[in-house]
Amino acid sequence: MLCFKCGKEIADGSKFCPHCGAVISGGSAAEAPGPGAAGAGGAPSFEGGGRRRAGKGLIIGGIAAAVVVIVLAAVALSGLFSSPRGQVEKAFAKTAAAYAEAGRKLELPDLRGLSDSRSGTQRYSLELNSVNSDLAGSDLSALKGLGLRVAADADWKNRKMDCEMAAFWGGEDFAVFQLLAEDSIVSLGSPQFTGGKFYGMNTETLGVDLDRLGAEDDSVDVKSISFNLFDLVEAFTPGEEQAREMARQAGKDLLDGVKVDKTGRETIQVNGSGVSAEAYRVTVPREAMEDYIDAMEQAMEQADSRDGLREMLRSMGVPEDEIDSTLAGTDGSPCAEMADSLRQLVEEQGDLELNVYVGGGYVSAVVYEGQAGGQTQKVGLYLGGGGNYVDDLSLEVEAGGEKLMVKSTGDHAARGGAFTDETTVRMDAGRVTSRLRYEPKADEGNFQWEIGVANTASLEMTGRLTIGKDWVELKLDDMSVKAAGIEVCSLGLEYYVGPCEGMRVSAPAPQMLGDMDDGDLTELYRSLQDNAEQWVYDMMALIPPELLWYLL
Numbered sequence: 001m002l003c004f005k006c007g008k009e010i011a012d013g014s015k016f017c018p019h020c021g022a023v024i025s026g027g028s029a030a031e032a033p034g035p036g037a038a039g040a041g042g043a044p045s046f047e048g049g050g051r052r053r054a055g056k057g058l059i060i061g062g063i064a065a066a067v068v069v070i071v072l073a074a075v076a077l078s079g080l081f082s083s084p085r086g087q088v089e090k091a092f093a094k095t096a097a098a099y100a101e102a103g104r105k106l107e108l109p110d111l112r113g114l115s116d117s118r119s120g121t122q123r124y125s126l127e128l129n130s131v132n133s134d135l136a137g138s139d140l141s142a143l144k145g146l147g148l149r150v151a152a153d154a155d156w157k158n159r160k161m162d163c164e165m166a167a168f169w170g171g172e173d174f175a176v177f178q179l180l181a182e183d184s185i186v187s188l189g190s191p192q193f194t195g196g197k198f199y200g201m202n203t204e205t206l207g208v209d210l211d212r213l214g215a216e217d218d219s220v221d222v223k224s225i226s227f228n229l230f231d232l233v234e235a236f237t238p239g240e241e242q243a244r245e246m247a248r249q250a251g252k253d254l255l256d257g258v259k260v261d262k263t264g265r266e267t268i269q270v271n272g273s274g275v276s277a278e279a280y281r282v283t284v285p286r287e288a289m290e291d292y293i294d295a296m297e298q299a300m301e302q303a304d305s306r307d308g309l310r311e312m313l314r315s316m317g318v319p320e321d322e323i324d325s326t327l328a329g330t331d332g333s334p335c336a337e338m339a340d341s342l343r344q345l346v347e348e349q350g351d352l353e354l355n356v357y358v359g360g361g362y363v364s365a366v367v368y369e370g371q372a373g374g375q376t377q378k379v380g381l382y383l384g385g386g387g388n389y390v391d392d393l394s395l396e397v398e399a400g401g402e403k404l405m406v407k408s409t410g411d412h413a414a415r416g417g418a419f420t421d422e423t424t425v426r427m428d429a430g431r432v433t434s435r436l437r438y439e440p441k442a443d444e445g446n447f448q449w450e451i452g453v454a455n456t457a458s459l460e461m462t463g464r465l466t467i468g469k470d471w472v473e474l475k476l477d478d479m480s481v482k483a484a485g486i487e488v489c490s491l492g493l494e495y496y497v498g499p500c501e502g503m504r505v506s507a508p509a510p511q512m513l514g515d516m517d518d519g520d521l522t523e524l525y526r527s528l529q530d531n532a533e534q535w536v537y538d539m540m541a542l543i544p545p546e547l548l549w550y551l552l
Helices: 049-081 084-105 112-117 203-212 229-236 240-256 286-303 306-315 320-328 336-349 518-542 545-551
Strands: 023-025 028-030 120-131 147-155 160-169 172-182 185-189 198-202 259-270 273-284 352-359 362-372 375-383 392-399 402-409 419-427 430-438 447-453 457-467 472-483 486-498
Touching: 084 259, 084 273, 084 352, 084 362, 172 518, 198 203, 240 286, 259 352, 259 362, 273 362, 286 336, 336 362
Parallel strands: none
Antiparallel strands: 023 028, 120 147, 120 486, 147 160, 160 172, 172 185, 185 198, 259 273, 273 352, 352 362, 362 375, 375 392, 392 402, 402 419, 419 430, 430 447, 447 457, 457 472, 472 486
């Protein structure tokens, strides 16, 4: 006979089906009872093997339940990231990552540590290589090698700073000024004008010293003049980390208020190429922008403390009533005027609506069209479009009948071994072009840069750019300044910024101005005057007569 339920063959007279457990009774059947229960008509209770089958069922059921939970979670997350807002956020994140990766390939330095520590070294040097004598109408070749050099070191931890400024000609320094600050002691010296001696003052006792020397000023309490350069800078920059955190939170709150709607798929022109992109309408509510302006104003106030300005004025001996009057003119914050202007603009604008286009997972374009300041405006930022996403970008602005276009293209990820960029800025008034090439692995001449203004003037630079983990050095052997294609002059430039390795200025113990009497000060004045006169005579003898005639 066959089981009426599962259709499998079973023995005649069977009380139940061994395959599916259905109860067979007088040609009719009922489903088998559950585990441990007695069946009707004396059916067995399914102990033993039936219990093992039930355990397997529990395991299978648990696995099925887990699969369902995983599927539901995947669906939920998929819905989150496939929402219009999620897709736009993901596209902006992918765009930022692409540009960050291009920067990493160039091994750009991290100079933030120098800024945060307020310690480091900077050096500048500018030298004249040649000058077009035909344009000047006289032979100026003797000016070759004339230049200016500036170097400064800051060791904030040990409260030291120095600066050296030098004018040189033909490899020889002809005027050098050196300044050294160690805590409250500031000293100045010059080989040419002070004979190598250093003269100093204690800024914390400056007012007392001036008063002792008879200095008077009816508008200033001279005796109260006292300050420490390092303390003043600290007073101007309190709570920088707190200000950064406030700015980050303000940005997050602004983004939380943004609304995104998907409007369809379009083919748009991006830097000369057709791109199939998903279109989104991104709305930044007016209230969110106003809250952002308020929060950023508070962050800027935190970073640019008025307490620092008050302390500086007080250290200069300015009376308290005049300090109050001066600070009252700032309307409570140096950035208040800017914030008020932004609020006025937002009030006129209302909600900000942007069209954002996403192609290939990246942001392809951000376009704004509307009214601002009583004028019709259109702003478009276009990214990608070429073979590599980071290689092409452009900005187009139309406002009040005027247009501005900035277009940049090149090998921005240095895939060919060199970073290249060609940028064009077009305005109604004219055009500015920039062509840059940097080869990180080349030994010499790895940096070339040309900047041109229409067809009227240009600056062409060649040299070497060297980059370390936390330092940058640029040596330009030739900076050619041209007008209408004719070279006017050629300059050499050197620049370095990096960690502080010590003070450049090594000064003997300075003679303190506060310890001098009237006779000492008179003698110092006469010495400076005599040294200055001798310096003029030396320079007159150094300059060729024909050049001296031209200069005078």
